């Protein structure tokens with residue numbers, strides 16, 4: 362018997378720039394995601410200053426959802442989806458970021474939302490998912506400028522007025538935590554700022570203001586509207602029980618997790634982490650009235666993006682200097698670029714007690730139960746899993762993809778969610794990453810996550826055929842039994 366409530370939402374998640382393609386079609390403006398190259402084994406994806414000749418930008422066509430959305434929605438329906446998380450592309454709606462709205466772009470989203478609703482699939486949009494319009498970067502360096510707050514709010518207000526009759530649950534910003542961690546990869550940050558880590562916390566503060574203002578507007582303008590954010594969340598474990606390592610765990614939890622959720626649900630920054638940033642010259646500038654804006658726009662629910670837990674220790678004396686995280690680009694286990702260090706606070710490291718995927722992302726279903734219970738205990742808010750998945754090199758054999766490793770991953774994570782629900786946590790839906798193979802933001806098309814395989818790779822867009830994987834048929838049964846199918850082995 363499944364313990365998932367009858368109205369538990371089942372679906373999948375994606376983001377505009379990772380699947381739509383049509384980067385210049387129907388009057389769309391350029392976004393920062395459009396100037397991100399493919400990279401290759403060992404060669405990082407690069408954000409270029411504009412679209413440069415001779416470079417490969419794999420999101421320009423992506424998987425052509427822009428033209429194939431009906432076919433893809435039919436696949437969602439066949440799988441049994443009751444919800445679908447997607448993002449609006451800011452520069453498709455406002456090519457210049459502000460000002461004139463683009464009617465063709467709007468027509469695309471009108472059709473998409475209506476098609477979902479007509480198929481009984483609840484649209485759960487994200488307003489901002491890593492794709493600031495390039496026009497605003499050129500104009501004032503994007504999120505670095507405080508002007509971005511007003512322009513973001515104007516864009517958000519436009520969306521909620523237009524779709525508030527059909528869309529009630531809104532995710533405003535995707536993964537501020539990851540935007541801070543990889544601030545030069547998930548943003549276009551002009552080179553002159555690269556040496557100043559304070560900038561990433563300033564960007565984050567501007568996002569907090571914009572998000573809070575939009576949240577307030579959702580409450581005022583959308584009947585029954587609920588505001589949320591999707592956070593990239595990794596529970597942090599201490600390496601062992603030595604007091605210093607346990608302290609490092611607390612420090613990391615505060616700066617990597619509570620730093621965002623305390624803003625969303627308590628309307629303030631956690632004091633310890635904030636003081637630490639002040640001591641190290643990294644705290645954001647907060648203007649008079651800012652915290653009031655944040656308090657007035659607190660969120661109603663949390664979207665949880667969970668892939669992997671993290672492990673920390675107190676920094677070794679010889680490693681005690683500011684170090685930024687660098688991803689594993691080769692997809693060779695153990696080739697992780699660099700682990701983050703915050704001096705005298707924490708040092709990230711590989712967890713010696715957990716396995717990883719090929720890109721060194723820890724595989725830890727217990728972490729799912731851990732974080733859900735921890736977050737619920739601290740904030741008592743409803744949650745939806747808005748991303749969860751396993752990146753792997755899937756192989757197409759005789760028209761099939763046997764991704765039993767992914768089925769195993771999701772089965773265990775769903776069992777962990779179920780147990781958290783049994784223990785009283787309010788989880789209302791599961792929208793794994795991802796519905797279909799989309800472009801990975803760090804590893805191009807070599808790393809796949811979808812329930813549905815797409816026939817393309819980094820260099821060759823091939824025929825873009827959609828081929829449901831074994832996990833798709835497994836998920837169809839999970840949905841049809843409202844979760845019971847994945848609890849059988851529990």
Ligand code: BG6
Pocket residue numbers: 376379535536539593666748752794800801802803804808
């Ligand atoms: C999340 C993002 O960080 O993880 C998605 O919200 C992203 O946009 C997903 O695709 C998987 O990460 P990656 O780097 O493999 O694409």
